[in-house]
Amino acid sequence: MWKNHPKALSFLFLSEMWERFGYYLMIGIFTLYLKDVETGFAMTEKEASDLYGTFIALVFFTPFIGGLVADRYIGYKKSIVLGGLMMSVGYFLMGVHNLTVLYIAMTLVIVGNGFFKPNISTLLGNFYDEEKYKEKKDEGYNIFYMGINIGGFVCNFFGAALQILLGWHYAFMAAGLGMFIGVIVFLLGTKHYGNKTEKKGIQEGDMPFSKIVLYILVPSIVFGIIGWLIKGVQSDINLDSSIFGSDSTDAFIFACIPVVYFYGSLYFKAKIEEKRQIGALLSIFAVVILFWAVFKLNGSALTTWADRYTDREITGTTQTVFNSLKLAKEVEYKQESTVLYDDAFRLQKKNGEVVKTVDYPVYFRNVSADKKPEEGSKISIWATNLSQSINPGWVIILTPLVVAFFTFLRSRKKEPSTPTKIAFGLLISTLSVLIMIAAVHVGGNGSEKVSVWWLVANYGVITIGELFLSPMGLSIVSKLSPKNITALMMGGWFLSTSIGNKLSGVLASMWDQYDHKANFFWVNFALLLFATVLMFALVKKLNKVMKDHGIN
Template sequence: MWNKHPKALPYLFLSEMWERFGYYLMIGIFTLYLKDVESGFAMTEKEAADLYGTFIALVFLTPFLGGLIADRYWGYRKSIIIGGILMGIGYFLMGVHSLTVLYVAMTLVILGNGFFKPNISTLLGNFYSIPEYKDKKDEGYNIFYMGINVGAFICNFFGAALYILLGWHYAFMAAGVGMFIGVATFIIGTKHYVGYDQKKGTQEGDMPFYKIVLFILVPSVIFGIIGWFIKGVGTDGNYIFGSDSTDAFIFACIPVIFFYSSLYFKAKPENKRPIGALLSIFAVVILFWAVFKLNGSALTTWADRYTDRQITGTTDDVFRGLSLADQIKYQKDSVAVYDAQFRLQKENGIVKKEVNYPLYFRNVKKEKLPEKGATITLWATNLSQSINPGWVIMLTPLVVAFFTFLRSRKKEPSTPTKIAFGLLISALSVLVMVAAVKAGANGTEKVSVWWLVANYGIITIGELFLSPMGLSVVSKLSPANITSLMMGGWFLSTSIGNKLSGVLASMWDTYEDKSNFFWVNFGLLMFATLLMFSLLKQLNKVMAEKGIN
């Protein structure tokens, strides 16, 4: 496999694998840590989901700036190394039990990802501009994407074992160690990047950096402050979009979106249609990320509260031996007290953090409840985060082989067509969760983990049709002098989608019928699907004009 691709691919693959090991280890335990009433910050579901959504949104907003700086000033290699170091330090600080330190750590991760994420993807794309590798670009990005998910798969096992055995801080430290291994791996491969790491510099017609600061970054900060303090017409605290942080984020995005729109209007005639095509794709995939990124919030809640996580026999022995499971004792009286308090809080509209923290036995069938005082073993909730990357690892070779087969018969669909079908398949995955809600009698009974496995399996196929293809199409259509900047635009759409994901997740407790929560997600994805298919003719025409598929 490797000998058909650039020699730099294994180093970029492993660097990204370790970087994602750290990131997804942190994300897998983030909301659980925030909601932990003993060792975390005792946040409610809404508070944790809102902070999670803001965090992952900002993580994918900064690639706009990181891509710009790499393109013009630092080059890709320096930007990637600096970004990785910032992220590693941030992970080490994240486990310090101080809200102030947590925010500092999140800021370092946000800035670090801005330099790391778009530039390693752009550097990879540079190698596939060579005629020898040009027709293997989609395949190369699929392989690279599998590296992302190898790291995302294994990290949760380390995270579970460490926070069960030693506590949250050691799990976050492991994320930092993984990040530094990724940086070291990237540095080892330096000799293979020669000639492909050249900064583009400022080109004729480019907006000077000081103007970007004055007319984009400063306005974004001002708009964000306005969004934070302004009050809208909503019922929840009179916010416009649901919370202070959401209002601030949406407002702060306005100048950045305006900047990307200006790229189209100011582009040279030969670049106008490709940039327009990319901006159209960016807009459509926002809704994909809004639903997909529920894996770290609403779907983690589903695994924690509504999924039967009890294990017995040999599985119990193995999981406890590997410190991947924890034991809890059934106290019938405490469950009764919880149920009474839970009813009281619903009647009064008051959320008490200690009460809101879920008890596992609340929705276990009576006939399945253990004897009072008995102990049962539960696999760690964050292990559910490994289902999606596990599917990616298994399905990537099949998807690559499928498209290779179609290519050999000259029937391979265009990259935009793959993205459109990715959206459709992702929409179908949500129907599995609608069925899961029905199977669990709307959360009154726990359901099998196989519902989550099936949901993740289907949406993973959609993801493989969409996410690596998005990275590929950016490198195919972007004008050479703003490739990394346009890669930052792809991550901007991811950022906005991530924030919308947090907004969706924060509304989880407001749905009496949980199936309606998933029907909303299905509707959003079907809308994006129809929009993408309506754009296909024009998008494919632009691809044909560029002589690419």
């Protein structure tokens, strides 16, 4: 698999694998940590989902500036190392049980990812610009993407074991260590990078950095503050009278306006020969926002589904193995008293007032009567964050099959174009939501827990869509971007991911507002279906742009 690819691929593959080990370990436990009443921050579902959405949105917002700085000033190597070290420190700090320290840690991860993420993806693309590797670019990004998911698969087992055995702090420390190893691996491959890591410098016609700060960054901060301060109409479900659901969401959306304007100006001010390329990329960026809005529910709403609505009891050999590896914990069955719980399953209601309690999770609340154990007996349930390994597990299994499928089509000269792959990726992702709608009905709208196989099936289908879309997105940015703004356009790809991530947080924060959970998933289905229709409508024009520029 490796012999027909640049030697640098293996080092970038392993570096990204360890980086994702750290990131996805952290993401897998982040909302669970925020909601933990006893040793976390006792946040409600809405509070945790809102912070999660803002966090992962900003994580993918900063590549806009990180790519720009690497392109013009410090090059890719320094950016990747700097970003990796910042994230490592951020993960180490994240487990310190102090809200101020948590925000500092999140800031380090947000800024660090801005330097790391777009530049390692751009650096990979630089090696495939050589003539002998050009036809292998899509395959190279698929292999690279598999590295991401090996890290994403393994990390949750470490996260679960460390959290159960030692606590949240040690799990976050493991994430920091993984990121540090990723930096070391990247540096070990230096001799294979040649001049590919060097900065491109300021090109003729580029907007000076001082103007970007003055016209883009400063306005973003100002707009963000305005968004935070402006109030909408107060209601029973909008108590803080925000416009888009929360003050942080308002601030983020307003802050995006100057950056979106900047990317639009790239198109209008571009040279004639580059205008269509930039326009094609911007249209793709706009469409995939809706994909990320649904896909990133894996760390919020789908984690909640795994935690509350999935039968996680294990017995026999599985129980023995999981207990010995500290991947499961024991819960004791007690008959529920007259104390009532709201839909968050962990917040008591006393005299009509919600009171946070350490007496949770109420795992047995929606276990059918015939499956409840005897009073005082214990059962073993696997750690919730292990559900985060289902998606990367599918990626590891399916990536070779998808690569082989497209290689077969290429040999018969029938391989679809990159935009066509993205369109089919959206269609397949849309179908995955129907599985969760069926799961809701099978579980009687949450009145009974359902098999974990519903989650496995959902992730399996959406993973196929992901493999058609996400690595192809990285590839098409590398193919279509004008050379002097490649990292900047890669930042644009991550900006679309950022906006989608924030929309995902907004969707997840509305979970408890849906009495019938199928309606929540129907909204997701509609969003993805809309994106699919748009993308298929654009495919013909996008294919023509690529053909006119001699790109496969």
